[in-house]
Amino acid sequence: MKRYLTDFDTRNLPVITVDTVIAGAGIAGLSTAAQLINLGIKPLIITKKQPSVSNSFLAQGGIAAAIGKDDDPQSHYRDTLRAGRGLCIEKNVRILVEEGLERVIDLIRYGVPFDRDEQGRVLLTKEGGHSTRRVLHVKDKTGTAIGSVLYSKVKDKTDFLTNFYLEEILTVDGEYAGIIISDGTQKILIKSKSLVIATGGYSPIYLRNTSAYKISGDTIGAAFRAGCILEDLEFVQFHPTALYIEGQPAYLITEAIRGEGAVLIDEKGNRFVDEMKPRDEVARAIFKKYSSGHKVFLDLRPLKEKGISIKDRFPTVYSLLEKFNLADKDLIPVSPAAHYSIGGIKATANGKTSVEGIFSVGESSCTGIHGANRLASNSLLECVTFGYKTAYSVYTYNMYKQIKEIKIRSESAGKDILNREKRREYLIKLKKTMWDLVGLERTEESLHKALSIVEQMEGELLRYKNNRYLIDLLYLSKGIILSAKNRKESRGTHYRTDYPEEREDYKKHTKIYNDFKIKLEVD
Ligand SMILES: Cc1cc2nc3c(=O)[nH]c(=O)nc-3n(C[C@H](O)[C@H](O)[C@H](O)COP(=O)(O)OP(=O)(O)OC[C@H]3O[C@@H](n4cnc5c(N)ncnc54)[C@H](O)[C@@H]3O)c2cc1C
Missing domain, CATH: 3.50.50.60 (FAD/NAD(P)-binding domain)
Incomplete structure (x- = not known):
């Protein structure tokens, strides 16, 4: 490197x-x-x-904090650990839920206009994996x-x-x-x-x-x-419900919309998953539907029956639907997309x-x-x-620090110039490789293939002078692939069809040290 x-x-x-x-x-x-x-x-x-x-x-959805009258940070802590499948660093989660509550109160004091009811109480919504309504929001x-x-x-x-x-x-x-x-x-x-x-x-x-x-x-x-x-x-989180229109970007449709009642159905109108399960489970259920030739829709009718106006409560989603002539439709085509690292x-x-x-x-x-x-x-x-x-x-x-004196000279090894078009080609190839081979479902074979594509691209790019952006992305991708290869189990967002179970000996964090030395360690 x-x-x-x-x-x-x-x-x-x-x-x-x-x-x-x-x-x-x-x-x-x-x-x-x-x-x-x-x-x-x-x-x-x-x-x-x-x-x-x-x-x-x-x-869109909001910010979680145990501010509700029947809620407490301990419950938020438990929900966070449950979603984290044994890999959360507990002392940091404790800080998140306890000090985080104070920071959210700071935001209220600074004037963030969180939605409130007629009595002025902050309104809370529910999202997947939370045991109660805990999410403060400003519409979407x-x-x-x-x-x-x-x-x-x-x-x-x-x-x-x-x-x-x-x-x-x-x-x-x-x-x-x-x-x-x-x-x-x-x-x-x-x-x-x-x-x-x-x-x-x-x-x-x-x-x-x-x-x-x-x-x-x-x-x-x-x-x-x-x-x-x-x-x-x-561990990369794939959001279950991004708008799915061929050739268009994967615009997010917030989970809060399911929290308020929208459900997921296939083209025959059948529900197939509990929509409030953690995101990885819902995303994989949708992915499986598509892999077996089905289609998946977000059904907005339950929301409308409750009298919730998409336009008022979810204005961002509404304008997205308007943009694609879907604002008057009940069924919105959705599929998963990479969402959070x-x-x-x-x-x-x-x-x-x-x-x-x-x-x-x-x-x-x-x-x-x-x-x-x-x-x-x-x-x-x-x-x-x-x-x-x-x-x-x-x-x-x-x-206790002084600003350092710096005398560094660097010369990139490459001599050629990478033009915009070629650069874009490499970028798309990398993104496609990651999506196809290192996505919602992974196997030893797919990861091995991804690694060789990434290493080949790295070799090719060395002849270029202006390769910094792509090489940094390749190093990052190589890190993701090696980590996924090394974890021979399925846990949370990391799902390997060749190792579908969680394994006790993998209840450790993957660390990548200089020059891609990889270790599984307890933090
Ligand atoms: C569509 C969508 C909806 C989401 N909804 C929610 C939600 O409801 N609730 C929730 O908790 N989370 C949500 N998330 C996740 C959450 O928004 C992000 O995790 C969080 O905002 C990340 O904040 P950040 O400040 O770390 O990074 P970002 O907000 O991504 O900001 C990164 C900043 O770094 C700059 N930057 C990047 N690279 C460079 C560089 N090389 N040099 C200089 N500057 C650089 C960018 O210009 C930008 O200013 C959502 C994410 C998405 C994509």
Whole structure:
């Protein structure tokens, strides 16, 4: 594996020096920034696109917290562990459900307009795997509502560099030293004491996914090159109900719609699964229907019979249906799509990774709170809870650190230039390989095939100079495939038809160390 993939000489680059840089302006990055600002640190935030182009702003269903009068964090804790199939890191789940409740109260105080009843009480909905109504929501635009409030809190108090990509993470003597960012025409060296990676997950590595434009997970590859341990990459959550129209993207239809009564039926009108089971089970039931030649629809009639207006309660879904002339239909064609990456950069609840000075939070990180399967609406909670905590550990880390002197020169091995079309071809081939061979169902044979395709692409791409983005995605994909190959059992979202049972000796986390050394370990 190559340590650096791009051409640069740090002595010739324009330099920005700050205390802390945050890569990513989704809810994880914005939450960390908001608390850092409270603590007196003004972070620089770099982001590929404006904050609204993120999975955070797409989140529909809501944010889970045991705020209801008959609920308590212990019950939320139990539900999270049950969904996680024995792989949750329990102490982090405890923090999530207890401190998370406090962070959700902060959001209410900051003015997030959660839906309320006539008496002003916050309304809660139910989602799969939760034993009670526990999900706060702002119609079906919860992510936008939370993200906008956080953005307005930080936007005038810190600096943003928008349309910039993180390309290289620089280390000196094994510790973080700076990053190189680029907007496609110019490169900038950012020197800082610490880096917070909040760049989101890697579900877009799959052809059919529910993700926002361009969020891809390449930074996880860059962090791996910098020495960060990656964890549990084989666990990818496939959402059961993405709109299924040939040739169109897999737009999400929130689970909350099933929580309010919509059911799943096949083309003969038969129900075939308990819609409120955890997502992996519902997604696989739908996948099996399609594999045996059936079709699957989300039946909205029960909702309408209850008097729930799709237009009022689920405006995002309604405008999606309008766009495809489905707004007056009762049956909506759906099928699963890659939705959430459970694995990522191994991090503590305070955001610390295995490399000094590099922190990670939100979907880019793996803190073990989701175990082998994420409970719905726990991820926004993760972003706000661990973002807040990460700010404190960045604060203490910075206190004892100096900005490092950096003298690094790198020359990429390749000489040729990869044009846009060729680059797109490689990207589609990779996404298709991941979808076809490393998707909802995996086997030793499919994984072996995927690995050889990925390694062949890696070999071919070495002749190109501008291959950084694709190589980082290939490193990430290789990590996912090796992790899935190594886990010879089925657990949560990871399903192997050749090993369909859970196995006690695999009740461990997959860790990938430098140069793809893979180990199963108890955390
Ligand atoms: C359609 C959809 C609906 C969802 N609904 C819910 C829900 O109801 N409840 C729930 O809890 N979860 C939901 N999720 C999951 C949840 O939205 C995400 O897990 C969460 O928002 C991730 O937040 P984040 O801040 O970690 O990353 P993101 O929101 O994905 O933000 C990533 C940020 O990093 C930036 N970035 C990425 N790469 C780079 C780079 N190389 N350089 C610079 N910047 C970079 C991006 O521009 C962006 O600003 C949903 C997800 C999707 C896709």
